[in-house]
Amino acid sequence: MLNNAEILSQLASRPGNYSLTRDLYCDQGAFQADLEQIWYKEWLFAIPSCEIPKTGNYATLQVGAYPVLIVRGGDGKIRAFHNVCRHRGQRLCSKATGSTAKLVCPYHQWTYELDGKLLYARDMGDDFDASKFGLKTVHCVDLNGMVFVCLAQVPPAIGELAKSLIPYLAPSGLLADAKVAHSSTIVEKGNWKLVIENNRECYHCSGSHPSLCRTYSDNPLMTVMEGPNAASPEILAHWDRCDKAGMPARFVSQADMQWRLARVPLLDHAESFTMSTKSAVTRLMGGMPWADAGSLMFYHFPSSWNHFLADHAIVFRLLPISPTETEVTTKWLVHKDAVEGKDYDLEKLTEVWLSTNDEDRRVVEENQNGIRSPAYEPGPYSKTQEEGVIHFVDWYVSLMKNRLNPAPAMAAE
Structure with a gap:
């Protein structure tokens, strides 16, 4: 079991844009350090x-x-x-x-x-x-x-996130006009970092997620954004449309990329994550202006990623169980007055992400099984396809290095 000094050594020796060592995905000591330095200290x-x-x-x-x-x-x-x-x-x-x-x-x-x-x-x-x-x-x-x-005695500041998240969520009406239509919890037999890494790229989507790819583009340009005015032409056009409707949509993030918000269009003006590409719920959420408003994508390390669509929202929460087990809970939210069987069909509402979650579970578990091998060694990330993974791993490494690094000894008087 690694101690903090050994963990710090492995973090310090990591080449840039490479995955983590086997121990950091498998070791009980590394897992305990993750809990103590991240999960017990962050929002x-x-x-x-x-x-x-x-x-x-x-x-x-x-x-x-x-x-x-x-x-x-x-x-x-x-x-x-x-x-x-x-x-x-x-x-x-x-x-x-x-x-x-x-x-x-x-x-x-x-x-x-x-x-x-x-x-x-x-x-x-x-x-x-x-x-x-x-x-x-x-x-x-x-x-x-x-x-x-x-859980921290003194929590980190949350004002910057609140300043952005509150207005971005407002059109969805989560606070006063939503209800939980369905909840699903699964356990993925993989380290929590692998679960997030898998979520932060669509390099694997075309080969793993046929139902999701009916509406969600696996083109990396659809998620690569450098600022509120720096994105693909398709996204910029969507942001202009949202601006005119008074709906916050442009890219905003924390400097270290712990969280990010941006609304992006779905493929070919698709309305929702459904097999038909049409809305799953006839009653739109909150004050959403159009059925094809795209997805407001919000992630927050270490515990969540989310999609807020015109007709429903999907919120995801992950919690670490062990070095190689992670609980993933998904909740589908709809307008509080939407009636199942009348305004929406539960199977059509949930089928795409129930399938996608199970597909991701299998991917993560096979990833973990391979990393368990003594033959595994860290490999390079694609800067084109895996920029989101790089953001996450860089955030993790920087945070853990800062928190595990012992404070300088007081100079002798």
Whole structure:
């Protein structure tokens, strides 16, 4: 099992634009370092806020060693807590989603208000101070319908992301006008970094994703953008059209490429990710101006990539389980008033990405199986086809090098 110094050495010796070493995709020590330096410190996409629309609605997730509970309070605010009773540590909520009037520990019935305050603890004595045993909070923000959590004591700044994401999401109406139509969770037997690398390129799409490629171009020029006025002619024309409709669409990103937003057209004016290329939902989301508005693509390292279309949205969340296992959850969002069987057919809504997710699972698992071999050695990325992978791996390497590098020793007085 690698220690931090050995991980840092492998990161430091990586040639530019090359994949990572076998250990960084397979080793338990490297996986633990990823958890401690990234997953326990960065903002993570958790759920769409429409998943818990009413008081007492909750959702849970597992981030490494930490079970997390997200709940909507009586004041309408969404909060996150460590899903751990302050008595003897029982998980308060074991289901993925649910609803409750109060948070009641199933072990000894300690009872908490939805804001985390301890309300009831039986037979604890007259000197017991309930105010000292409220639930431990987790940082939580709702950015116009996307809920992010951060386990760090002091989270990194999120203002720059919020400034861009909030207006870009507004036309989709996620905050007030959406609901979850379907949710799917799979486990890919591959390292979390391989899952993201696979997502960040379409070099493999024509050979792996026949249904997706009916509407989504595998031309790298359709995802390569250098700024709000630097893209392929087709994308620039689409951005001009969106500008005239008052819909944010142009490329915007964080300097280190941890996140990126841009709306791109689908192939041949396709309306949605469907086998027919037509809208899957007759009722468009929020204030979308046209059925062929393309896809607002938003990724945020390390935990999410997303597509916001005119008729529905698809949000993806990944969570690491082990060095070679990753949970991938996909949720399809539609207008809150859309009726299944009338306004949309669930099979037609979900079939393209259910197939694509399973195809990606097989690709990632075979990738992991090959990397397990002692014969594996890092290979070069295509600067034409795999620019997105380069962005991700460079972000990962730079962040880990900075966080694993010991602080300089204090000069002797």
